[in-house]
Amino acid sequence: MICGGDLCFNGRKSAKTDSHSLHATLQNIVEHLSAEERAALPSSFVDAIDRALADSDRALETLQSSAEHELHGTVEELEKSLTWLGAVLDLTHDGIIFANHQGHPDIFNPVALQQLELDNNQLTSMDYPALARHLKKVVRNASSALHEIRHEIGDGSGASRTMLEMHSDQVIELHSRPFIVDEKLLGRVWTLRDITELKLSEREARYNAGHDRLTGLPNRTRLYDRLEQSLSAAKRSASKVGILFMDLDGFKPVNDHYGHDIGDLLLVEVAGRLSACLREMDTVARFGGDEFVILLHEIDDAHSAAEVAQRVINCFNTPFDVRQLTLNINTSIGIALYPDNADTPESLLKRADMAMYHAKSRSQGFFEFYSERLSDAQRLQLGEADDIQQVLQSDGPHLHTQPRRDSQGQQTSSQIDWTWPDSHHSLFKPSTEHSPQSSEFNRHFHHWLFDQVAQHCARNAIYILPLHPQCVFDTAFQDTLEAHQSLCDLVHLQIPEAVFAAHTDTACALLKQWQNWGWHIEISQFASGSAPLNYLLNWSPDSVAIDASLLNPVTRDDQAGQRLQQLIGGLLSHVPAVTALDVSSQEEAEMLFRFGITHIQGPFLGEAASLT
Structure with a gap:
């Protein structure tokens, strides 16, 4: 105009x-x-x-x-x-300043005054040198920010962008551009945006990515990072690194009896005690569920690791007080050392895990070092037996099935599970809790398992096959799936939600690939706290199984029932089927069907039937 x-x-x-x-x-x-x-x-x-x-x-x-x-x-x-x-x-939320070609501010708004901690008269009388002197008083990183601005502006025709970290703890993003009309430089426009909340959110996101949300301890991802750093330092200094792999004895009965809330609070108390047992340079991480790992940096010998392990066990001698409950639990610990037992993070953790299960087989409250003198069963679990296939055929697990029914009482499928002979009981748990970890064993074990299913399962039925999260990332298991694609319509694969705990994007991509091959994927232990639920934004399973820990409070609390009903409704907007596991009575089954559950499974439906 x-x-x-x-x-x-x-x-x-x-x-x-x-x-x-x-x-x-x-x-x-x-x-x-x-x-x-x-x-x-x-x-x-x-x-x-x-x-x-x-x-x-x-x-x-x-x-x-x-x-x-x-x-x-x-x-x-x-x-x-x-x-x-x-x-x-x-009205704008950003600070704006127009300075003429001589560097004097001609136009500015109140936000700019507030962000720079100036009043009207002060800014009006300032030129660039005066403003720079003022910034050094109110900005924590003034020297580096001013240097960056001068470098980017150059002869006056360049643009600049830098962060001002104020002494008031605000973070201001400062932009500037030359103001040019008819190829004539008239001055420079500066904009100041308060990004304090954004930076806090980014910092919180980075923290959450490396820490367990419940206990605040480092999570598995952060543990691997620190373990790699510790191994690198130990190689340079010719020192040792110790891994203590812990499993809580007696936690599951507490969690089942008192509910998920009490179990969570108990884990928080355990985390606090463990942190108090360690040197500042050491790391205690929550590995998943009721498993914790302690990383001992630069120790002298095995005796140093044993002292820490005993100190940790002793700290469980005092009962835990949780909401006026006195709770007694203990821990079993397996120890592996670098370079004595292994030289990579994966192998150290695996062998400490093996030693922990050996300690657990003796009694509660013991620790064990990993040793090369292993029983045949232990060597089998590590994939070191002479003939894994022969051992599986002669002394393998016993397969059995549990029925699943819909709201009409019709059996729609059966879940397969297995138990190992007593000689392996302390070393092999059912697959949903612990599965043999070596790729060599997995290759033989899963080939054997699928062969058993193909041999003994009825062709007009559907079977749910539970798998350990590790299988998703195991290339040997990928080969097994490709070799048994003829079973896609017969077997549905069940993966615990813990698979998303450390590598969410990778897990989603691999499971999506399985679906493209024709496999039906069910996620079990849903919302158990072992992984963030944002994986549902990137990928949709074919069905979901709700863990029993979510069902326990429902019969005692109407609000818990309402929350469960809302959870089921939300799930059914993403997946076609939601199954409740470990249902114990007809009354509980009818209530769950009213809440929207599509299928149930539990002991009241009948005893497990042998498959082999």
């Missing part, structure tokens, strides 16, 4: 100049005529000059009035534009 008015006004100004010139010329001619010369002129010519002068006077008056009106309109438009500009500057 203003530019258009200027152009229009400049055109009228030329017309006014021409009229003035004509009027002055006529006036000059008339004034220099003598009376005789004027009398000698024809009367018509004199009349024409008089009329021309009169017309010229009226034209000048009209032009003057028009120019004044045009100027008044332009001023009004300019004032309106400035009013709008002022309102915008006042």
